[in-house]
Amino acid sequence: METTATKRRDNKKSLRVKVISLGNAEVGKSCIIKRYCEKRFVPKYLATIGIDYGVTKVQVRDREIKVNIFDMAGHPFFYEVRNEFYKDSQGVLLVYDVGLKESFDALDSWLGEMKQEMGSQANMDSIVFVVCANKVDLTKRRVVDEGEGRLWAESRGFHYFETSAQSGEGINEMFQAFFSSITDMCENGGKRPVSEVSVGFTKEQADTIRRIRNSKDSWDMLGVKPGATREEVNKAYRKLAVLLHPDKCVAPGSEDAFKAVVNARTSLLKNIK
Numbered sequence: 001m002e003t004t005a006t007k008r009r010d011n012k013k014s015l016r017v018k019v020i021s022l023g024n025a026e027v028g029k030s031c032i033i034k035r036y037c038e039k040r041f042v043p044k045y046l047a048t049i050g051i052d053y054g055v056t057k058v059q060v061r062d063r064e065i066k067v068n069i070f071d072m073a074g075h076p077f078f079y080e081v082r083n084e085f086y087k088d089s090q091g092v093l094l095v096y097d098v099g100l101k102e103s104f105d106a107l108d109s110w111l112g113e114m115k116q117e118m119g120s121q122a123n124m125d126s127i128v129f130v131v132c133a134n135k136v137d138l139t140k141r142r143v144v145d146e147g148e149g150r151l152w153a154e155s156r157g158f159h160y161f162e163t164s165a166q167s168g169e170g171i172n173e174m175f176q177a178f179f180s181s182i183t184d185m186c187e188n189g190g191k192r193p194v195s196e197v198s199v200g201f202t203k204e205q206a207d208t209i210r211r212i213r214n215s216k217d218s219w220d221m222l223g224v225k226p227g228a229t230r231e232e233v234n235k236a237y238r239k240l241a242v243l244l245h246p247d248k249c250v251a252p253g254s255e256d257a258f259k260a261v262v263n264a265r266t267s268l269l270k271n272i273k
């Protein structure tokens with residue numbers, strides 16, 4: 001016979017959580033969930049109409065977690081349906097297609113929509129975010145590289161995974177990390193554990209790397225006006241070198257950014273008397 005003590009212990013061990021999926025239409029949100037829950041891939045595009053709901057049970061350490069998954073439609077048309085479902089989420093899957101830059105650029109506006117709909121409840125520190133760079137199997141059409149995606153995610157304290165719903169790459173690892181972080185957060189009184197938030201690099205470093213990646217020429221990269229003097233170029237270079245030197249900066253993409261800055265300085269100095 002089950003004792004009260006056993007029941008109490010079992011209650012403590014089981015946990016119910018709510019997760020949602022976000023991202024542009026057709027990036028693969030439903031397929032990622034299907035790959036994990038049903039171990040299969042559907043090549044034909046079947047747009048989610050409003051919301052799909054499902055429940056799955058997972059085991060994290062000694063706890064059984066009942067996960068309620070709300071798979072959102074990405075199409076703007078379904079905004080009115082989606083907005084009801086943001087509240088009370090403990091986990092968010094943010095998905096983009098590595099072959100579509102606009103789906104990556106849209107991640108900020110997805111976070112914006114979420115914050116707006118959650119209103120005063122919008123405490124983003126009490127939610128675990130996982131960014132899925134999806135469709136990595138389609139290597140030839142890839143336009144958003146790993147460094148760029150990882151930097152966006154990790155500079156916000158989010159997890160980053162490269163996934164393919166088609167091949168299954170990264171899917172189980174991603175969900176395991178996702179559920180285990182949600183469990184850690186629940187056991188930590190609803191706060192994301194500090195170790196995940198501190199990523200070892202600063203926002204200034206992340207923003208600078210992003211700015212360097214998007215710069216249009218060498219002047220722009222060094223942050224000086226076209227026609228700047230040698231002295232101005234060298235001063236700007238020194239500042240960036242201190243910020244991004246690979247010995248000091250562990251942010252994803254810092255090495256490439258540092259090399260780009262060195263090259264930009266060399267090419268500018270060649271042409272300045």
Ligand code: GTP
Pocket residue numbers: 023024025026027028029030031032042043044045046047048049072073074075134135136137138163164165166167
């Ligand atoms: P909405 O429900 O409209 O928001 O779209 P969604 O993000 O749920 O996209 P869905 O999962 O329906 O997938 C869209 C299309 O991309 C489908 O044709 C899938 O077969 C395809 N797809 C999804 N994931 C992958 C992947 O990892 N690799 C490849 N090659 N195709 C994928």
Ligand code: MG
Pocket residue numbers: 029030031046047048071072073074
């Ligand atoms: Mg869908």
